[in-house]
Amino acid sequence: MIPSPLHTGRLVLTPEDPYLAPEDPGDLIQQLREIGFAGERLGQGSTSYMVGDQFMKLVTFMGCSPAIQSAPSDSDEPFCHLVQSGPHPLPIFLSGRNTTAPRCEACRKRVPQWQGIMGDWAQDPADFAATCPHCGHAQNPANYDWRQSAGCGRYMLCVENIFPQEAVPSTRLLNELQWITGNRPWHYFYIQE
Ligand SMILES: [Zn+2]
Structure with a gap:
């Protein structure tokens, strides 16, 4: 393939x-x-x-047979x-x-709102806590699984x-x-x- x-x-x-x-x-x-x-x-x-x-x-x-191209070619592939x-x-x-969607580290449920959360996180990645919509657990989403x-x-x-x-x-x-x-x-x- x-x-x-x-x-x-x-x-x-x-x-x-x-x-x-x-x-x-x-x-x-x-x-x-x-x-x-x-x-x-x-x-x-x-x-x-x-x-x-x-x-x-x-x-x-x-x-079985990876076709790995490891050098630039003339055809720009x-x-x-x-x-x-x-x-x-x-x-x-x-x-x-x-x-x-990542999982909350406490309840292991998926956090479907991750795109909005990561957008907010990017404004303050040093010290940001996201609240799990399922169990209320707060964690820094930088450590989401x-x-x-x-x-x-x-x-x-x-x-x-x-x-x-x-x-x-x-x-x-x-x-x-x-x-x-x-x-x-x-x-x-x-x-x-
Ligand atoms: Zn949770």
Whole structure:
């Protein structure tokens, strides 16, 4: 099955703590180059990088024969590469067509009004509490459980042109990211445009 090129997406890696960002993103990229996850920078001053020569070992692709294009082509087709977002002073929220309503951490019911809530949150992401419409529990929506369909963070490493659930970061990659950032765990989600 060939996915439509119109529906591009990305795999997003970010610290589990949405308020945490690496102290030195340049150092993080350098370490990711050393393990072969990241490759050459895509143009001077760019925040984008080619994938490295160990990329296919650090990310597991579902399906029998993934046709991953990892270099720009003459025909301008989408290709798999890395893009840094941040560090932002405060967390940003990423969502897509695939985003589903998050669950309240107390009653586990879905919060269908999430779009309005996240709009309000973006005005004051440092110190915002949303009240659950079901049980009244107040929580910062930066910590909602989106089940890998959205997320918040001050620093995000995006693997471009990956479809939701098409590729899963290996334990080794997540461990490396954790190690690089002072043993703070990372997680991941998918955005489909
Ligand atoms: Zn609730």
